[in-house]
Amino acid sequence: MAILKPSLAQAVAEARPAELDASKLVITLAESLKPLPAPETLVFGQTQTDHMLIMNYDPVNGWSAPEIKPYAPLSIDPMSSCLQYCPNVFEGMKAYFGPDGKARLFRPRKNMERLARSADRMALPPFDTDALLTLIERFIQIEKRWIPAKPGYSLYIRPTIIGTRAALGVTASDSACIYVIVTPTGPYFRGGTKPISLLAVSESVRSWPGGTGGHKLGLNYAPGFAPQRIAAKQGYDQILWLLGDDQRVTEAGAMNFFLIAQRDDGDLDIITPPLDGTILPGLTRDSTLTLTTAHTSGKLLLPDIPASQKLHTHERILTMSEITALSEQSKILECFGVGTAVVVAPVGRIGHEGKDLILPVHEAGLGPVGKAILTVITDIQTGRRQFENWSVLCE
Amino acid sequence: MAILKPSLAQAVAEARPAELDASKLVITLAESLKPLPAPETLVFGQTQTDHMLIMNYDPVNGWSAPEIKPYAPLSIDPMSSCLQYCPNVFEGMKAYFGPDGKARLFRPRKNMERLARSADRMALPPFDTDALLTLIERFIQIEKRWIPAKPGYSLYIRPTIIGTRAALGVTASDSACIYVIVTPTGPYFRGGTKPISLLAVSESVRSWPGGTGGHKLGLNYAPGFAPQRIAAKQGYDQILWLLGDDQRVTEAGAMNFFLIAQRDDGDLDIITPPLDGTILPGLTRDSTLTLTTAHTSGKLLLPDIPASQKLHTHERILTMSEITALSEQSKILECFGVGTAVVVAPVGRIGHEGKDLILPVHEAGLGPVGKAILTVITDIQTGRRQFENWSVLCE
Numbered sequence: 001m002a003i004l005k006p007s008l009a010q011a012v013a014e015a016r017p018a019e020l021d022a023s024k025l026v027i028t029l030a031e032s033l034k035p036l037p038a039p040e041t042l043v044f045g046q047t048q049t050d051h052m053l054i055m056n057y058d059p060v061n062g063w064s065a066p067e068i069k070p071y072a073p074l075s076i077d078p079m080s081s082c083l084q085y086c087p088n089v090f091e092g093m094k095a096y097f098g099p100d101g102k103a104r105l106f107r108p109r110k111n112m113e114r115l116a117r118s119a120d121r122m123a124l125p126p127f128d129t130d131a132l133l134t135l136i137e138r139f140i141q142i143e144k145r146w147i148p149a150k151p152g153y154s155l156y157i158r159p160t161i162i163g164t165r166a167a168l169g170v171t172a173s174d175s176a177c178i179y180v181i182v183t184p185t186g187p188y189f190r191g192g193t194k195p196i197s198l199l200a201v202s203e204s205v206r207s208w209p210g211g212t213g214g215h216k217l218g219l220n221y222a223p224g225f226a227p228q229r230i231a232a233k234q235g236y237d238q239i240l241w242l243l244g245d246d247q248r249v250t251e252a253g254a255m256n257f258f259l260i261a262q263r264d265d266g267d268l269d270i271i272t273p274p275l276d277g278t279i280l281p282g283l284t285r286d287s288t289l290t291l292t293t294a295h296t297s298g299k300l301l302l303p304d305i306p307a308s309q310k311l312h313t314h315e316r317i318l319t320m321s322e323i324t325a326l327s328e329q330s331k332i333l334e335c336f337g338v339g340t341a342v343v344v345a346p347v348g349r350i351g352h353e354g355k356d357l358i359l360p361v362h363e364a365g366l367g368p369v370g371k372a373i374l375t376v377i378t379d380i381q382t383g384r385r386q387f388e389n390w391s392v393l394c395e
Numbered sequence: 396m397a398i399l400k401p402s403l404a405q406a407v408a409e410a411r412p413a414e415l416d417a418s419k420l421v422i423t424l425a426e427s428l429k430p431l432p433a434p435e436t437l438v439f440g441q442t443q444t445d446h447m448l449i450m451n452y453d454p455v456n457g458w459s460a461p462e463i464k465p466y467a468p469l470s471i472d473p474m475s476s477c478l479q480y481c482p483n484v485f486e487g488m489k490a491y492f493g494p495d496g497k498a499r500l501f502r503p504r505k506n507m508e509r510l511a512r513s514a515d516r517m518a519l520p521p522f523d524t525d526a527l528l529t530l531i532e533r534f535i536q537i538e539k540r541w542i543p544a545k546p547g548y549s550l551y552i553r554p555t556i557i558g559t560r561a562a563l564g565v566t567a568s569d570s571a572c573i574y575v576i577v578t579p580t581g582p583y584f585r586g587g588t589k590p591i592s593l594l595a596v597s598e599s600v601r602s603w604p605g606g607t608g609g610h611k612l613g614l615n616y617a618p619g620f621a622p623q624r625i626a627a628k629q630g631y632d633q634i635l636w637l638l639g640d641d642q643r644v645t646e647a648g649a650m651n652f653f654l655i656a657q658r659d660d661g662d663l664d665i666i667t668p669p670l671d672g673t674i675l676p677g678l679t680r681d682s683t684l685t686l687t688t689a690h691t692s693g694k695l696l697l698p699d700i701p702a703s704q705k706l707h708t709h710e711r712i713l714t715m716s717e718i719t720a721l722s723e724q725s726k727i728l729e730c731f732g733v734g735t736a737v738v739v740a741p742v743g744r745i746g747h748e749g750k751d752l753i754l755p756v757h758e759a760g761l762g763p764v765g766k767a768i769l770t771v772i773t774d775i776q777t778g779r780r781q782f783e784n785w786s787v788l789c790e
């Protein structure tokens with residue numbers, strides 16, 4: 001807990017800190033707008049747009065009036081908690097153009113709920129998730145010209161919360177800043193989907209029981225930088241993170257992992273590790289499980305998968321020895337990673353203990369389930385298909 | 396790896412990025428100096444001094460000329476790696492006045508070596524540790540008036556490195572900023588040493604094999620904020636972090652943990668968990684082991700401990716059940732935590748599975764070994780005693 005001076009502590013007790021209030025939004029537009037880059041030249045996360053959305057919390061005043069203002073550096077005290085102890089959380093979302101020319105978000109309330117849980121895990125001040133979503137929708141309207149009007153392109157949205165307590169005591173940050181930035185982004189794979197390679201790693205562990213791997217925290221990512229460099233030097237695209245003596249799979253790079261196995265009865269098993277606190281509860285993971293279940297129940301027919309072929313979902317432990325055994329029995333139909341940035345990425349090869357496990361390669365890169373999931377999710381995201389109000393208009 | 400445009404990649408290949416060079420130091424003094432606070436009013440980490448030391452790295456130019464300049468907020472891009480993915484590392488050091496009125500550092504090369512290892516673990520650019528230490532010594536000379544001239548007081552030094560790559564791709568930060576700030580600090584305990592209470596926690600896990608607990612990273616601290624709040628609500632000062640099914644002790648709050656056990660032969664066992672990658676290799680931990688070993692070998696006599704009483708050091712696993720058993724057998728002489736901020740903090744009580752383990756309380760708060768260690772380390776830090784050049788003049 002912060003140590004407050006008596007007068008300040010009294011002020012905190014007497015004043016009720018203000019809630020986050022979207023109606024207080026103040027908009028200051030940039031005097032001149034940046035030229036839009038050619039979509040083909042976009043590199044993920046390297047283009048800064050014209051504006052940002054920002055609001056601050058302190059324990060006396062609560063949440064400040066939110067602002068949309070020209071994109072600019074933040075002014076941060078060198079003692080600030082965000083730089084020293086890293087109570088920083090974020091989300092990844094995308095805005096898409098529909099055929100009607102309107103901007104859409106994909107299941108945005110899920111992102112807001114996860115962001116609130118992440119903030120709570122980092123002991124950051126709470127905020128009204130509905131108010132933040134309203135503000136993000138307003139912000140997307142203002143930055144709408146940055147959504148590239150090309151198939152497969154979108155505007156990536158990065159809501160971020162950082163702890164801004166400016167003191168070195170090792171304690172929860174009683175002050176915070178929420179800011180939202182956006183960056184236009186193209187398809188993950190250009191010129192056709194290409195299977196990625198994974199290096200299975202157990203010396204470095206991404207997450208563990210009792211740790212923070214089940215939340216979307218900035219601090220879950222930097223520990224992967226050095227192992228990722230090693231994997232890249234060995235010719236692998238990403239790391240397959242293993243955990244424990246049984247070498248169970250947790251995540252693939254920053255994606256959730258799926259294995260699709262062929263059953264003797266002609267149906268398919270859809271296997272992904274369970275949400276036991278070591279796995280990020282990904283939205284694309286949840287969408288994949290929901291859509292395959294909907295196919296099996298007949299609620300929705302996945303393209304190019306027969307209605308008679310049932311997809312049995314299993315959220316359970318998946319070990320490297322099971323993957324190896326399934327591969328040797330030629331029972332693996334396909335493996336893929338899922339995430340907001342890539343949607344679905346096929347896995348073609350897993351390096352494990354000095355050997356390469358070669359996975360089935362399909363025409364067009366993705367196997368039948370991965371391809372169906374990518375098609376349906378993309379169709380929903382762009383408003384060409386409706387499903388359970390997953391696509392939300394920015395209005 | 397950063398994706399560089401061809402021209403930039405070429406420039407990087409051709410230009411050899413500059414090394415950190417202390418001789419390039421540029422000093423800009425503040426136009427007016429802040430009033431010094433009364434030492435008794437100091438709260439740890441809340442006082443900002445007049446100046447800061449800062450230098451930046453980018454992959455084209457390498458390290459910039461270091462600057463000592465007026466303390467000021469940093470200007471940080473919202474996309475910056477330090478806020479998004481947390482590749483941030485730090486050190487804790489202290490400067491002390493000796494009886495000769497000269498400022499001294501305690502084993503500063505150890506801090507520089509650990510900082511370099513932390514930066515490497517976070518895949519941050521390397522830096523010359525000798526150059527940084529030279530710069531810190533120069534900086535302390537300039538901020539010397541902030542070292543309170545009172546026993547038990549010192550100037551806490553916080554070298555920090557943050558990743559400053561301004562792009563959202565999840566990859567190592569190819570840019571960085573080293574900055575050093577200082578803050579005057581008083582004794583951890585005012586009005587006499589008071590034993591602290593620890594809540595033993597195994598639901599939340601601070602560190603784990605294959606994780607980052609053996610490095611001094613900012614990201615090791617924020618996950619402890621929420622558990623610490625729970626411990627405080629239950630009336631405990633800090634958390635005793637446990638790991639694994641055998642509930643082995645890792646750290647106490649942000650300190651290393653020591654248990655001193657009485658042996659049947661009259662000697663003492665000095666037990667602390669081993670540096671297996673889950674434990675921070677603390678300087679005070681290392682100093683405690685070195686000094687107790689020196690007592691046993693006769694190299695140095697610890698005050699008020701008979702030369703005939705040998706102190707047998709053990710870096711080994713220490714479980715809660717062993718602590719409980721030793722307590723029941725009345726074999727525990729004392730338990731304490733050690734760290735730069737506190738030096739030595741006696742532990743009076745450990746809450747574990749709903750029960751309180753009461754540890755021996757000694758007159759003056761600390762037991763004989765803790766008191767001897769505190770006395771000798773403080774004497775060395777302030778230059779009143781020499782030992783293996785541990786105390787270094789800032790010249």
